[in-house]
Amino acid sequence: MNLASPFSLAVTLITALALLGMPIGLSMMVGSILYLWMMGLDLGTVAEQFLNGMYSNYVILAVPLFVLAAEFMNIGSMTERLLSFCNLLVGRFRGGLAMVNVVQSIIFAGMSGSAIADAAGTGGLMQSMMTRNGRYTPSFAAALTAVTSVIGPIIPPSIPMVVYALVSDASIGYLFLAGMIPGLLMAALLTVQVMVTARRRNFPVEPAVPLREVPKITWRALPALMMPVILLGCIYSGITTPTEAAAIAAGYALLVSTFIYRSISAQAFYDGLAKSAKTTTSIGMLIAGSLVFNYVVTLENIPDSLRQVMMGWDLSPTGFLIFVNLILLLLGCVLEGTAILLIIVPVFIPTAQALGIDMVHFGVVVVVNIMLGLVTPPYGLLLFIVAKISGAPMRAIVKDATPFILWLIVSLIIITFLPDLVLWLPRMFGYQG
Numbered sequence: 001m002n003l004a005s006p007f008s009l010a011v012t013l014i015t016a017l018a019l020l021g022m023p024i025g026l027s028m029m030v031g032s033i034l035y036l037w038m039m040g041l042d043l044g045t046v047a048e049q050f051l052n053g054m055y056s057n058y059v060i061l062a063v064p065l066f067v068l069a070a071e072f073m074n075i076g077s078m079t080e081r082l083l084s085f086c087n088l089l090v091g092r093f094r095g096g097l098a099m100v101n102v103v104q105s106i107i108f109a110g111m112s113g114s115a116i117a118d119a120a121g122t123g124g125l126m127q128s129m130m131t132r133n134g135r136y137t138p139s140f141a142a143a144l145t146a147v148t149s150v151i152g153p154i155i156p157p158s159i160p161m162v163v164y165a166l167v168s169d170a171s172i173g174y175l176f177l178a179g180m181i182p183g184l185l186m187a188a189l190l191t192v193q194v195m196v197t198a199r200r201r202n203f204p205v206e207p208a209v210p211l212r213e214v215p216k217i218t219w220r221a222l223p224a225l226m227m228p229v230i231l232l233g234c235i236y237s238g239i240t241t242p243t244e245a246a247a248i249a250a251g252y253a254l255l256v257s258t259f260i261y262r263s264i265s266a267q268a269f270y271d272g273l274a275k276s277a278k279t280t281t282s283i284g285m286l287i288a289g290s291l292v293f294n295y296v297v298t299l300e301n302i303p304d305s306l307r308q309v310m311m312g313w314d315l316s317p318t319g320f321l322i323f324v325n326l327i328l329l330l331l332g333c334v335l336e337g338t339a340i341l342l343i344i345v346p347v348f349i350p351t352a353q354a355l356g357i358d359m360v361h362f363g364v365v366v367v368v369n370i371m372l373g374l375v376t377p378p379y380g381l382l383l384f385i386v387a388k389i390s391g392a393p394m395r396a397i398v399k400d401a402t403p404f405i406l407w408l409i410v411s412l413i414i415i416t417f418l419p420d421l422v423l424w425l426p427r428m429f430g431y432q433g
Contacts, residue, residue: 065249081220153371154182157231320351
């Protein structure tokens, strides 16, 4: 590649601006404008790509709606009731409160679709519960919260899978189904590690919930537990699209928290809307920047060039997936996940299609890789979030998280080499891939 070419200079500018602290979305827009100017192309193309991409993709609307649903759950009392129900299920075992952390991520995953929402919402409450009276060290509670939050965007609904569907044209509904078994597999492996660590470090056993309290706790949690049932039922029955189901999820969370649990004040409602708007704006700017930069990548014919290079390497589908896993795991250490989905993954898609790799299976592999990046140093966004909440040193958190991360990598290997495991559930619902 010519280092003085317009494309090279645009990539250099994007990298430099990002390192200087400019949001990556804006950095991509500036770099793309430089490229178009040097190529003598119409600079208005930037606005055209932005508007066409943002306003013609109905699926993008699901992102702010899932964010809003998660925020309504956090400001209401839905999360506390769900935690009480999780404690009812597994709290009686040694290290039971740590197992509650895993189970709550499975349940919360069916509502928000966001790892960050999980870590900052129920994850914050879990850290407080685990460290109370010195039952668990702050670093272990923070590490476990970070790795269990990874499950959120694997089990449906999933904001990263919505974004992947945007760049790959894969079915959101089948992607959601394909994430179910991998998410449960990851949760099972994390639970195994919790059990091993609990015995080795002699974690406490929580008092068993009295039998007479079981119906009351279950009844209090039932409206919250019905949310994923309603959400997924609407999608897979064909009543709604995933985007419409996201709107139903947000509305249901608001109604339950307001009229059944009576736990949302006017100020909390306003704060929830404001926080959701800020989160949505940051995601939207990143998507907008990537749409413009992807136009530049298309002009340079980079996806096809990369496909021809890889075909020249004579990679098998398995070899290609191993290559992609290694690249995405390395990039996940330094880049934000959505940026990888919007910039890097589209470059791999033509090659994956040429090799006959199923786009739904490929999407699950990609999303799992990106979620691992959230708990992989040095970037590890979830690690920074839980460190801020817990106040524990980052070094101690990374040390406690390492065994769990290794189990997550094992699950990634299984998901990569056993596509039938991933695609079994979608095929049960009529998927032909």
